[in-house]
Amino acid sequence: MKNNLTELANALNTNLGLDKCVAYRVLSERGRRIYFPHKGILGQSAEARSAEINATIGTAFEEDGTPLALPIIKKALALPEKTAQTAFLYQPSFGKAQLRKKWGEKLLEKNKNLAGIKFSEPVVTAALTHALSISASMFVNPGDTIIMPDLYWDNYDLIFYESHGASIKTYNTFVNGNFDTAALAKTLEGPGKKIVLLNFPNNPTGYTVTNNEAKEIFEALKNCAEKGNDVVVLLDDAYFGLVYEKGIYEDSLFSLLANAHENLLAVKMDGPTKEDYVWGFRVGFITFAFKGAADIQLKALEDKAAGTVRATISNASSPSQEILFNAYSSESYESEKRVKYNTLKARYEKIKQVLADRPEYAESFTAMPFNSGYFMCVKINGAELEAVRQECLKNGLGVISISGLIRIAFSSVPLNKIEELFERLHKAVKAVK
Template structure:
């Protein structure tokens, strides 16, 4: 029997696109009227005394050890050590929504939720899987894909992980994607996760490819198929070629059709070069969802957060609020992006002017990585030989895919690294 609070949220979401997509956990989950909710009320109304939260307070402020405080002198005690709200620092959430519109101007006229802060993008993907992926469901993603997708989908959620071949003839495999979507649609549902710039390939779709991807999804939605369209935008904005679609696919899927629930997973970890802050965001969009329905869906997400990590770390959120409002931030980010693009150009020039009979570079134009297809299916052997004999670290995504993160290799070393990769591959 469902908890009354869960039923209340389900009632609020009745008739929305979220309702048929929920997993059994998604149906059961709710945000309890417990310590966090009651503390929130007391924070507003408890003027005499607030005995709701487990913190040590003096003169109305949480205490902070000097050994901690001295390393973050510009943060107040609350900004440094107090618990953060379950859905994240409200000011940061509002700022991030404004930034989404700045980076994706077409969102300005579209109906989407306030972003919810989660402890990293991996957590965001995991929470979406909790809400919308059950044991009888399937998640569609590219081949190759980041290995964490399968771990979350298959191992953690017990669902099926289906893949389509990402490339054909040196381009995004539109035909393969369409066939895979149509196959999923036979069940009445499509749950698809697209990640651009893609990990591990480092590819982002062109404007034409992005349009065709959306046309394929819309065609199935018009037949009554319920679609969960997840955009993993971990590396958003790191584009190095002119023909790349400049906006997130989320901006296109946000109002594509009433039968599509669009989800954006993004955050400052890569965009703002703060990997260890573990701060990500989840944002929902659908042309017919109301504000009340968004709030109900967010409360379910808050229940997932509360029942796992309770809340994300406070200091990172506090620093991000200040940093994003700092006028020098964008200029500093641009400098780092130039460094990444310079490394990309070196790798691009090498790949375009060299060949290796044992390796096939996958298309790449953005992000942190590029990958090789290894026809011999000896990617693991190649990785080990490069590491043990030449001290070069790479990642074997699977037996046929070797990923190289040019983002973490200084430009002076890049040519030697790639020459060595080609040499060792030929030897194998």
Template sequence: MQVLNPLAIELNEQLCDAAPAVFALLSELGKRVYLPKGILSQTAEANTKAHRFNATRAIALDFSQDAGDMMHLSVSRELVPELTLESIYGYAPVLGQQALRAAWKAQLLRENPALAGKTFSLPIVTSGMTHGFSLLAELFVDSGDPLVLPDKIWGNYRLIFQTKAGANIQSYPFFNASNGFNTRGFRETLANATAEKLLILLNFPHNPTGYAITRVEAQQIVDAIVTRAEAGCHILVMIDDAYAGLWYDASVMQESLFGLLVARHPNIVSVKIDGATKEEYAWGLRVAFMTFGLEETVMHPLAEKLSGLIRANTSGASQVSQTLILEAMKAPGYAEQKQRNYETLKARALKVKAVASDAKYAEFWEVYPSHAGYFTCLNLKSGNAETVRQRLLEAYGIGTIALGETELRVAYACLDVSDIETVFAAIAGVIEAL
């Protein structure tokens, strides 16, 4: 057991005072981490006050043109001709560019009516969504802590939370008997988890199925969580909104569950993990966000702890990546271009729904309900998914993802609408020939 640094003790006391339920959720690492004063804080001070010479920063300046451009290589700079040197090569703030964080918050408010009038944090920039989960695992998960997850998930949750952080996964079937979200199984799993600390991760639009919840299901989920919170359980609810905005079906809820959880109960800490990654068509830029349903007095010490964790991990996300996202969001054509991409994906989703659910394929597979995102997922009635995947690849040159024994994930976001019939016919052909 390490002796806590006085700065960590101070942050812990602030958290205890402002929100004991948040403090109760911290991991051992979460309790001892803090952002040291030192080079970062002295540099920040100098950035404001050093009006003549700033010799704090571990960068290099070039004075050949004017008063201190960033030193750089033109062969690199010429590839990003429109952006300022600082917005490409400068160190980004540990928690991300302030303007980008503000722009993302404004977008969350526009796209989530349930957030209107509610208090939630400025989004924190992470180096991709995986990084957000990784930081949450460090801040909140000790070995053995229970984490409630459905049986159908993005596999990387297991690596992050189970293998690395040691969480004890409590699983429930994602679908109920009528292929809706299994709110009853979810509620029962929560009821059976008797620990005083509970971690929950929910993901709609869902990977791998593309399922999205209705307002009724959303309310049932919230009620189940509130019931446990009222019984004294401290709960962290992580909302994976990777595919937010990509809803194609009018019957499902077209906003994040996060908005329904914010300020719902003092024992519930909700955090929304979303990203430029899928929503902004910017996968490799590695820019995502983490937004807490917490007010400023609670968020301040928590953000200091997250600053410490980021400073000890990546020290911040790529500046040029953040700039590319922000500049796009500010540009006149932004909303229109996003809408056009959305329409393209929606047309494919509707086509997939019609084709994959055709009665002629009913003997080969069941299609899980899919309303949103990039994927559809087939539950094969015969044949092993991995065998089908390999045959499809070898005989037809078609790539799909096998999940477990019977499931095949098809990323229709990668398929031209005119090829969708061909792809599903090929899958049926492979299964039939087995």
């Protein structure tokens, strides 16, 4: 029976610096056990890459050495020949090397305040849900508490509570139209390891913190670390970049937290799912940083993340990684992305206008703060939520009822239907009343 930590896990833990390093101290039992098997099948196979006769890995090749592939599938991929060939093969568990490098460069381009701050290379995951599961596996023990605002994506329940045995402690999300940073600071009181999950732009509310609120969150977390607590901050940046107002913090909070304090580990989870509109591609990234991190420590964290990838899905979709790498290397990528951003922004602005033009809607619902992302939420005034949702459905309007609110995904509603959407919601609330 295998019980002790393997030599490889021990080596990574030693590289991290054991108890002297926050990244080691905050690892879960599983996180301490996991390692990347560099010397296993994958490593041996890599060593044999240029061997004349290579009988190492379980992929299949034609007599001429190209990947064995069904023509019908190859044709459907419609990629340049060389890319189409690699698309059929496995990518490393760490992800396609050039894609990781490119995503790291993009992080610097997209986060102006990250300049000069050290962070790990991103490790590729099967999109954000998987990155979140990896973070849970690496940092959450059964019985640990995860701190998050009370308006949160419901899948966190399955990931952290049901699958990893953590309890979820929530704090009030909004006060007077702003993020309740004081409520967050209050939940950080008391000694011990803190695991904090932040998600901006937020699902379900579509809210991103202002520059000032970002600073307050940073201060609260830094303050907690300064008191001697180990702090892991999990940043779910699924909707990164979709900010529609001025004065909103446009970087990821990773920029502030990556170099905040020796006791604070920042874990950034992001990816193209929502940012680049490729929901079904299943590619994401997990990236680590803490103040004073040495290369060897960041590499140890990458190894543990890639080891978790290897243990769960082995490696992420190769066609998706190839297509994304091609896109990120293309000259038209940024301008094409801008067009899609403008599509969503126009809907956001239309909603603001409709709400301003129709004060009578306040009898039926009140908009929660929103300024970014795919969603906005309304609080229903004086009618039962589920009854309103059902009434909406009867009138051809689908919305989500969640956390005592109605969530509207304007990301999926054409501009010319936005006015009608709110009119139907108003009518539904009146009918239920």
